[in-house]
Amino acid sequence: MMSLRCRLGLCNARSVQYVTKCYQSTKAKRAEHAERMSRYSMEFPEKLLTKKQKSAANMYIADPAIAQQINNYLEPHLKESKCDTVLELNPGPCHFTRHLLDRESQFRKIILIESAEHFMPRLQEMHALYPDRVKVQHGDFVGLHKLAFVDKIDNGMRVADLLCNVPQKGYNEDINMLVIGAVGSYPFFKHLINSLIFQSSLYNFGRCEMMLALPPPIYIHLTCSNDIGYMIYRSTSVLFQILFEHRFIAKVPRELFLPQQSNINISKSSKLLKIKSINPEYLYLVKFKPRRNLHELCPIQHLPALWFFIKQNFVSRRNRIIPNLEKWIPGCGPRLIINQNASEPVSPMYTDESVENLPQYSKQCSTMSTRDYFPGINIYTQFGDLTPSQILTLFTQFHRWPEYSESSFLASLENTLLKLESVTDEQVLDESVNLAEEDDISSENVDELMEANEGVAPKPIKSRKKTKQTI
Numbered sequence: 001m002m003s004l005r006c007r008l009g010l011c012n013a014r015s016v017q018y019v020t021k022c023y024q025s026t027k028a029k030r031a032e033h034a035e036r037m038s039r040y041s042m043e044f045p046e047k048l049l050t051k052k053q054k055s056a057a058n059m060y061i062a063d064p065a066i067a068q069q070i071n072n073y074l075e076p077h078l079k080e081s082k083c084d085t086v087l088e089l090n091p092g093p094c095h096f097t098r099h100l101l102d103r104e105s106q107f108r109k110i111i112l113i114e115s116a117e118h119f120m121p122r123l124q125e126m127h128a129l130y131p132d133r134v135k136v137q138h139g140d141f142v143g144l145h146k147l148a149f150v151d152k153i154d155n156g157m158r159v160a161d162l163l164c165n166v167p168q169k170g171y172n173e174d175i176n177m178l179v180i181g182a183v184g185s186y187p188f189f190k191h192l193i194n195s196l197i198f199q200s201s202l203y204n205f206g207r208c209e210m211m212l213a214l215p216p217p218i219y220i221h222l223t224c225s226n227d228i229g230y231m232i233y234r235s236t237s238v239l240f241q242i243l244f245e246h247r248f249i250a251k252v253p254r255e256l257f258l259p260q261q262s263n264i265n266i267s268k269s270s271k272l273l274k275i276k277s278i279n280p281e282y283l284y285l286v287k288f289k290p291r292r293n294l295h296e297l298c299p300i301q302h303l304p305a306l307w308f309f310i311k312q313n314f315v316s317r318r319n320r321i322i323p324n325l326e327k328w329i330p331g332c333g334p335r336l337i338i339n340q341n342a343s344e345p346v347s348p349m350y351t352d353e354s355v356e357n358l359p360q361y362s363k364q365c366s367t368m369s370t371r372d373y374f375p376g377i378n379i380y381t382q383f384g385d386l387t388p389s390q391i392l393t394l395f396t397q398f399h400r401w402p403e404y405s406e407s408s409f410l411a412s413l414e415n416t417l418l419k420l421e422s423v424t425d426e427q428v429l430d431e432s433v434n435l436a437e438e439d440d441i442s443s444e445n446v447d448e449l450m451e452a453n454e455g456v457a458p459k460p461i462k463s464r465k466k467t468k469q470t471i
Contacts, residue, residue, distance in 0.1 A: 043093040044258055045118040052262040055215065057142050057185035058115050059257045060092040066256040067095035073250045073285055074211055082174060085167050087111040089141050089181025092119050094126060109133060111165045115140040135165040142183055145191035148201050159201055169206035175289060176206030182213040182257055182283065189222060193239050196290055197307045209289035213252055216359060219284045220275050225363040230384045232275060235314035239307065241388040245349055246288040246365045248358055254283050278360050297368050297392060302399060308413045309395050313383045322379050328409040329401060336377050344371040346389045370396040
């Protein structure tokens with residue numbers, strides 16, 4: 001047996017090692033903080049330098065070097081664009097703005113929308129130097145969904161005032177502007193989907209193209225295929241891929257954006273472990289824009305019905321297609337099973353895009369079709385088995401059936417839209433618009449998925465029932 005003296009000696013040694021490790025860790029953190037303060041304190045407010053965040057909605061390019069790197073990545077995409085208006089989100093100290101100013105022959109109007117008051121004097125100086133070319137607005141572009149909600153309550157003009165410098169074009173015309181920045185807010189992307197569906201807010205002005213740096217979990221969630229599983233492949237994924245063309249450009253280091261990201265501590269019990277562990281030290285630089293032929297695929301008057309059809313049928317990942325649709329149109333199952341229509345395959349949107357370079361689980365952007373039939377549909381086929389294009393095809397079949405105009409589906413849709421009109425509480429509005437899904441990204445899981453960070457996993461609830469002891 002080990003003597004008491006030896007045990008005490010080992011305990012003391014372990015304690016010394018632990019204290020030493022904590023001291024070294026604290027010392028390293030202080031050194032890191034001092035280095036960050038000396039490097040950025042002349043340009044950024046202290047709160048952006050001292051406080052790390054799990055998931056920052058607004059992020060700033062902290063270094064001229066990363067601004068140059070992003071400019072190099074975007075160079076071929078900016079060259080192919082004919083748009084003469086660009087909107088930069090949270091330009092801060094204008095590291096990237098300088099590259100936009102250098103493109104004098106391309107960008108005749110540069111709109112700078114800044115959410116932090118600290119940077120406004122510098123941006124006003126920029127406007128004074130280029131009064132006809134640079135327009136400055138103080139507001140939170142990433143929080144458009146909040147502004148739109150308050151406007152709805154008091155019939156305000158906050159969204160219109162924030163976007164007063166944005167040029168307006170028809171949907172079928174060329175894009176009206178480019179939007180460049182870094183966004184870490186999941187509700188922002190849900191607002192873009194709702195804006196396109198209900199023809200409100202940002203997409204009232206035209207089809208703007210966005211080139212954004214965003215956290216990997218958000219991009220993977222929006223662009224994943226159904227192979228990843230139903231926890232990640234949800235109604236938001238389907239809607240985004242139907243409505244938008246998207247393309248992955250490059251990875252950029254997260255550490256070169258402010259505010260800094262807090263330490264990543266991914267629990268092994270997390271349901272979202274497989275995507276949260278993908279490139280947490282990077283942001284994905286991507287671009288996306290609404291599909292130009294969207295209203296040919298789904299007429300504008302049917303977009304709310306498409307939104308409700310997808311949301312309602314993805315409430316549970318176990319929803320089966322035929323039993324669900326027969327609740328609205330009884331006896332429609334045999335039409336889906338005995339389908340003799342020839343299928344029209346979809347093809348990649350960007351033929352020069354390498355699939356090997358895409359993030360794990362992310363799907364290459366493809367065309368959409370209203371004749372992309374799921375092969376061999378039966379009574380057990382689930383909605384999650386279908387690709388976005390096949391779900392669009394299923395909806396097209398559904399709303400073309402003669403019974404559709406008198407079905408209970410339209411009554412349910414009208415009920416939901418009326419609730420949206422009468423909602424006066426922001427939380428209720430969010431729940432109504434998004435129709436909470438079983439095992440979907442709820443308010444708690446949004447943080448888990450989109451912050452790319454997780455605290456202690458919740459303990460499983462123990463059953464109160466007493467189990468009988470076996471003899």
